[in-house]
Amino acid sequence: MSALPFHRRHGTRLALRYLIALVLVVIFVFPVYWLFIISFKTPDEIFASPPVWYPQSIQFANYRVLFKDGDAATVGNSLILASVSTFFAMILGTMAAYSLARFKTGGENLAVWIISQRMMPPVAIVFPLFLLYVWLGWVDTYFGLILLYTAFSLPYVIWMMRGYIEDIPLELEESALVDGCTRWEVLWKVVLPMARSGLFATAVFTFIFAWNDFLFALVLTRTEVTTYTVQVTHYFGGQSNFWAKIAAMSVLGTIPVFFTVAVMQRYLVRGISMGAVKG
């Protein structure tokens, strides 16, 4: 009695799952589609009611304006700030993580203090930092923001890398020590290759955190190192918005992240699950 209905129901169940999956994809992807599509629309198409669901032709005028006015350079700023700070955060963070994982430096207390830094709300530290930066002349400089992003990413990098390093068999490092490596060489020749996938996953997330930052950039940049997130908000108006620019700028700022995630995909899936398990 029960075996047959099960088999008959199997097909319907799969169809139902597909239906739900499709509805979900439409709901979650449509806004992204809308953002992209507006960036290719002409003003007439943007300001049409009822809205134009798909444009008749793709045109790049909205992007051309951004490049002509120099607004697109803010994406370059974001790219510099996020990649340089990720680079430094990975180096300093991995070193610190190795120290914590292998030598238990400072005991569990130091490790907990470091992760607690991550809970610090940006808005609570940005104000005193702003005053410090004004005094030091670091406002609106690459150096100032890179320093800030590096420091702000450190707890995450240290926490993640500590987990990955603890998974490396100690014997590999000891063997390298006996074979004639210095401590630094062990870090470079054994630990880094062994933690490679974790290193990549952590780097991508660190990059995305810095890339997505809005508040720090809003407060600590003026004109020189404005990031793309701040630039997008410049097109918001009280009465009317520069829709074409908002959309085009957002797309410009989204593409590098889509690209990075697509390339690094296989490391990320493991990174998410392992990182989550380890906390």
Place this chain on the structure above:
Amino acid sequence: MSDLKITKLHKHYGAFHAVKGIDLDVPEGEFTVLVGPSGCGKSTLLRTIAGLEEASSGKVEIGGRDVTWARPRDRDIAMVFQNYALYPYLNVKDNIAFGLRARKFAEPEVERRVTRAAEMLGIAHLLARFPRELSGGQRQRVAIGRAIVRDAILYLFDEPLSNLDAQLRDDMRVEIKRLHQEMGRTMIYVTHDQIEAMTLADRIVLLRDGMIEQQGSPLDLFERPATRFVAGFLGSPKMNFIPATATASGVKLTDGTELALPAARPLKPGQAVVLGLRPQYIAMAGPTLAPGHARVPVTIELVQPTGSRVQATMPLGGTSIVAELAAHDVSRPGEKTEIDIDMTRAVIIDPETEKVL
């Protein structure tokens, strides 16, 4: 000159005292085996020699040089680890070459040595493979290869065979013995397996609770154990221990059996002792009683064949003893028979001090 000299070495982990004042002198070219039950401090001792653990006090000299506070890389040692410690991201060749490259050897020299080591170990055809593509035995050979390409004063082995199955373990034991004969280098080998210790060692150092219980040649320790612990640890099947009382000419068991001891021992008649008999020195009663032997009637309880030999269990002196007998003259369980005990090899132990008298 000795290649390794350890003086009054102590190692504490917090309140735990792992190594308690060890003195050890290993001459050049000797194969020394550190053996003992788990937790005896043998691995800690080896790791302290390697510089992977820091000594709490005492002195370690390698090749006449004080290296107590030297880094592992400055000690001129090579080491084979229990879990092989192969780098999964390097192929066999690069794994073996790792130590040479870390020491900035010229590439032609690296090539020459790797090839030679690989040939010695019969893994020349595996050089391009990665560790995950190798069997357990092959991985073990690569791990050994990584140590022997180096020109070290001291070669350390930390239970290298414990992860292999029984058959492979026997093969690799022969291999390691052969390597030692060919290279003639000083090797220190840690194991908990007394058979490995007996077969490989020029000298066995038996450790217990962080101290050296006894050291000497395998035969020395087997024939002349200093304590009950040594007597019980070495040899398979284990030595039989029978409670007894000393008499004027020998010992008397609890069931009244009297056994004469051929050589004089420092025993006071009436003193409580433990008689130690190796299963190998008990045989079925022959046509004549050899000098120094004692003949005893027994009833065989249990028979475990191991091929050409059998292990027979029988009650004697209020306890149960094991004898290793030739397979062809063993009777069925329950049979009454007689055995000859070689009393020249008997060990008499003081039950108070556990020392051999």
Place this chain on the structure above:
Amino acid sequence: MTAKALHPDRNFKYWLIAPAIFLLLLIGLFPLFYSLVVSFMRIDMMDTDTSFAGLYNYKNLFTDDRLWWSLAHTLLITVIALPIELVLGLAMAYLFLERMPGRQVFIALLVLPTIISPIVAGATWRLMFDNKYGPINQIISWVWGERVNALWTINPSLVYPAIIFCEVWQWTPFMFLILLAALSNVDKSQTEAAEIDGASFFRTFRYIVLPAIWPVMAIAILIRGLDLFRIFDIIWALTQGGPGTRTETISIYTYVQGFKQFETSYTAAIAFLVILLLTVICTWAIRRMGLVK
């Protein structure tokens, strides 16, 4: 003793961690210390009085209705959005747990909202919610049968649904991904044994699946809870805290006090309150969730 002190690796572990600690102290501890000092003074746009003012600023916190309302707004968003994200994410994770053709493509598409910047997510929904040219009102009009002209980011009774919709849209995929990974790791033989024993789906979930995924789920909840407590970008893009102060969260309010009103000392006091609250809530949550043994 001297030989020991000269051991070349002796200070290695400190050299490794020193630069990171230095940066964390500069960026983490300095602001904390500065806020503490300044919060006991009376510095604002007009006045740079650096003399000790005692608890003046802290007393003001208690009578500042706008502050407590902003806190209430923050909590409102958190307690509504977080459970929705959790339940929806879990349901989605179950939907994609079993193999089906094209599963990887579906997952990749569903993750898109999470990897775009929050400020862009806000901007996107600003476009979506536009009363005249946005697709949301158009779709509702079709369903309703006549032209609807809802002012999503202006109408006081619609701003919260708009914000929460946007927030849920962006972060449910995050929950989904983490819970999918956790569910995949649940020992299959256990759930199968329960199935053979005739346990219902909810019973199996409650007694077998939930305990297995809880460590991961607890961390996901903690991460999202923390992020929701400091929510800024999405609201800044959608409403800037408006209409009036209707959607002002604690982060927005602190920003306004510091950078629009230049109430230096008072902002420092608020920042301190926020840090204090967060520490208390986090410690409580971590204990409560059993994340610390």
